[in-house]
Amino acid sequence: MSTATPTPSTDETSRRDFLYVATGSVAAVGAVSVAWPLISQMNPDASTLAMASSEIDIGAIPAGQIVTVKWRGKPVFIRHRTADEIKAAQDGDNASMPDPATDKSRVQKPEWLIVIGVCTHLGCIPLGNQGEYNGWFCPCHGSVYDTSGRIRKGPAPRNLDVPPYAFLTDTKVKIG
Amino acid sequence: MHGLSTFEPKNGFVKWLEARLPILSFAHGSFVAYPTPKNLNYWWTFGAILSFMLIAQIITGVVLTMHYTPEATLAFSSVEKIMRDVNWGWLFRYAHANGASMFFLAVYIHMFRGLYYGSYKNPREVLWILGVIIFLLMMATGFMGYVLVWGQMSFWGATVITNLFSAIPIFGNEITTWLWGGYSVDNPTLNRFFALHYLLPFVIFAVVGLHVWALHVTGQNNPDGVEIKDVEKDCVPFTPHATMKDGLGVVVFLLLYCWFIFYVPNYLGDADNYIPANPLKTPPHIVPEWYFLPFYAILRAIPDKLAGVIAMFAAIAVLAFLPWLDKSPVRSAKYRPMYKALFWAFVVVSIGLGYCGAMPAAEPYVTVSRVLSLLYFGFFAILPFLPRWEKTLPVPATIAEAVLAKSGKVEPPKPEPVKAAPAKAPTKSTRLWK
Numbered sequence: 001m002s003t004a005t006p007t008p009s010t011d012e013t014s015r016r017d018f019l020y021v022a023t024g025s026v027a028a029v030g031a032v033s034v035a036w037p038l039i040s041q042m043n044p045d046a047s048t049l050a051m052a053s054s055e056i057d058i059g060a061i062p063a064g065q066i067v068t069v070k071w072r073g074k075p076v077f078i079r080h081r082t083a084d085e086i087k088a089a090q091d092g093d094n095a096s097m098p099d100p101a102t103d104k105s106r107v108q109k110p111e112w113l114i115v116i117g118v119c120t121h122l123g124c125i126p127l128g129n130q131g132e133y134n135g136w137f138c139p140c141h142g143s144v145y146d147t148s149g150r151i152r153k154g155p156a157p158r159n160l161d162v163p164p165y166a167f168l169t170d171t172k173v174k175i176g
Numbered sequence: 177m178h179g180l181s182t183f184e185p186k187n188g189f190v191k192w193l194e195a196r197l198p199i200l201s202f203a204h205g206s207f208v209a210y211p212t213p214k215n216l217n218y219w220w221t222f223g224a225i226l227s228f229m230l231i232a233q234i235i236t237g238v239v240l241t242m243h244y245t246p247e248a249t250l251a252f253s254s255v256e257k258i259m260r261d262v263n264w265g266w267l268f269r270y271a272h273a274n275g276a277s278m279f280f281l282a283v284y285i286h287m288f289r290g291l292y293y294g295s296y297k298n299p300r301e302v303l304w305i306l307g308v309i310i311f312l313l314m315m316a317t318g319f320m321g322y323v324l325v326w327g328q329m330s331f332w333g334a335t336v337i338t339n340l341f342s343a344i345p346i347f348g349n350e351i352t353t354w355l356w357g358g359y360s361v362d363n364p365t366l367n368r369f370f371a372l373h374y375l376l377p378f379v380i381f382a383v384v385g386l387h388v389w390a391l392h393v394t395g396q397n398n399p400d401g402v403e404i405k406d407v408e409k410d411c412v413p414f415t416p417h418a419t420m421k422d423g424l425g426v427v428v429f430l431l432l433y434c435w436f437i438f439y440v441p442n443y444l445g446d447a448d449n450y451i452p453a454n455p456l457k458t459p460p461h462i463v464p465e466w467y468f469l470p471f472y473a474i475l476r477a478i479p480d481k482l483a484g485v486i487a488m489f490a491a492i493a494v495l496a497f498l499p500w501l502d503k504s505p506v507r508s509a510k511y512r513p514m515y516k517a518l519f520w521a522f523v524v525v526s527i528g529l530g531y532c533g534a535m536p537a538a539e540p541y542v543t544v545s546r547v548l549s550l551l552y553f554g555f556f557a558i559l560p561f562l563p564r565w566e567k568t569l570p571v572p573a574t575i576a577e578a579v580l581a582k583s584g585k586v587e588p589p590k591p592e593p594v595k596a597a598p599a600k601a602p603t604k605s606t607r608l609w610k
Contacts, residue, residue: 039354042368048358068456073360075456121481123339123360124332125458140336140462141476142537157481 053176055168058112066128068117071175075117075125076163077136078173081147086110088134089148099159103148106162114173115149116163121156136160180413181209206392211411212418213398214579219293220396220418221425222286228426229279230384234377236272237321244324246370248363251326252452270441276318277444278433280467283311291498292519294507295397301499303390308496310383315492317376318467320369327449328459334361334369336462340475343485360455400578401507402571410575461536469533470526474552476537477545487549494556501559504566511569514562522555 054071058078061067066079081089089103107113119126124140131137132153133146143154150159165175183201185191190200243262245254258265287307290296296304323334338355342348357364395404404410412418436443444466448459464472474491478484494501509516525548532545572578 042357043354044356044358045364048362048364070456073358073362073455118360121339122336123342124336124462125456127458127460139458139460140332140537142542155476155479155481155484 053174055174058173059171077115077117079113081111081113085147092146098151106148114165115160119143119156120158180211208415210414211407212414213396213575214412215398215575217399219289221422222282224422225282225426225429233275236268239268240272246367248366255325270437274436292509293397294401296499297507299394305496306387313376313380320373323369326453328451329446329449331453332458332462333464340485343482400572405574463534470529473529473533473545474549477549501556503560504563506568511571514566525551
């Protein structure tokens with residue numbers, strides 16, 4: 001303080017106000033930098049993130065059968081579709097549905113439908129070859145999927161997700 | 177509220193302690209001299225029953241923790257080990273699992289009692305909201321505890337409930353992954369649920385402390401819903417009156433609890449939960465524990481994911497707004513004929529929703545649960561308008577008057593100078609604690 005007598009209080013910003021704001025800002029930055037690790041520790045750890053890809057031999061899957069494989073802790077359906085099933089899926093392209101998509105956009109080869117086997121409603125595993133469209137039926141809350149894995153009826157908001165995959169050979173597919 | 181007697185220590189040590197930490201006079205004021213309305217019925221013993229259940233759950237839970245392994249490949253078998261190998265392990269596990277059901281049974285009765293007698297109204301809004309918070313914490317604790325068993329129903333229940341958060345727009349999937357600690361329910365999920373299941377009961381304990389504190393500030397509501405006017409005439413001291421009555425309530429409730437533990441310990445559980453968790457196979461029919469069924473039915477009733485999740489949470493959140501939705505000046509349903517009818521309809525709707533929640537997601541249950549969900553929210557929607565049409569019955573002026581009217585005696589006309597009736601003729605009831 002430069003003067004002995006206290007200055008009368010004014011509305012002007014004082015050095016003390018500046019110190020309050022500066023101290024508060026540092027405390028806020030500190031609080032956030034502690035909160036961040038506390039929140040972040042709950043996200044998937046390094047071992048979970050090390051995303052493994054799976055190679056599957058599909059040569060032994062006869063037409064009409066669905067095989068379930070595990071990828072990233074989730075089931076993936078590999079469905080060897082029959083000609084009838086492909087036709088039913090393609091005929092459905094113009095029907096009204098919650099998440100419109102053509103059958104063509106969901107497959108690389110028409111006879112092979114590969115989708116993540118997790119209902120987009122609340123995560124149950126739908127049952128194959130069941131339901132009104134003979135695709136999948138989710139027993140939990142009654143979502144109905146067609147032979148292209150598209151949602152046709154029930155509470156699920158999205159079609160069954162298509163994972164990234166590639167055909168290595170005619171009988172070998174790599175998921176992930 | 178001031179008590180019906182004062183704490184006057186004679187013992188030297190008690191005096192010494194009182195001057196340093198007045199905990200004994202606090203306990204005396206809260207649980208001995210505390211004035212309890214004379215007209216309380218047995219529905220008011222559920223507060224004590226719930227306190228008993230909370231302590232029972234904490235004790236059995238801590239015991240189970242000493243033998244349980246929170247790891248995905250070992251959890252299920254460690255529970256079986258508790259059942260088969262640990263000394264009295266079967267008793268603690270059945271007491272804990274059925275204790276959760278008993279806890280919810282008691283809390284639902286406690287909530288319906290509050291609803292019937294208007295216990296949420298001014299000045300008890302904060303008391304009521306603290307109760308809603310306790311209910312939410314209980315639901316979270318019950319859900320996570322059920323997951324720890326790591327059976328099929330545990331795993332798939334956890335999957336369905338955590339997926340509720342994926343309905344949140346934009347960040348839904350990130351939040352769900354964050355909750356899981358992975359891309360599906362797995363070991364990290366089990367670990368954190370275990371930590372939180374151990375933590376939350378103590379949070380509940382703290383909020384119960386606030387709940388009781390708020391109760392002791394406003395005083396208890398009572399079946400006639402009239403405030404205490406004269407502590408001497410309207411009340412009896414908590415001890416021995418309420419202590420004894422609560423004691424009897426707890427004992428009778430214990431009979432039911434023990435019947436479940438010793439005779440039908442698995443009746444309220446699901447057989448599928450004796451199958452170890454399998455992430456590749458969903459059980460054909462997923463049902464939550466019975467105490468979540470009405471809310472589960474509301475979730476399933478709505479054919480849109482986000483709307484269903486919102487409706488389910490709204491069904492609980494709406495309770496917190498009850499003090500402002502119900503605008504009638506009369507508290508107790510005893511004197512509100514229309515509200516009384518509406519209350520019972522609400523009870524039937526809630527039980528009906530519970531029944532639909534237990535049934536498969538097929539007709540006619542889907543349509544029925546839609547109608548019942550509408551009626552559930554309809555109850556809350558109609559409350560603000562009810563006073564316009566409702567003709568309430570005459571409410572007794574005091575608790576003492578209500579009690580005397582019930583026993584056929586009429587309150588003697590008050591002598592004109594109010595401060596008459598000197599100490600020479602003490603009434604029978606005042607002698608009880610003076």
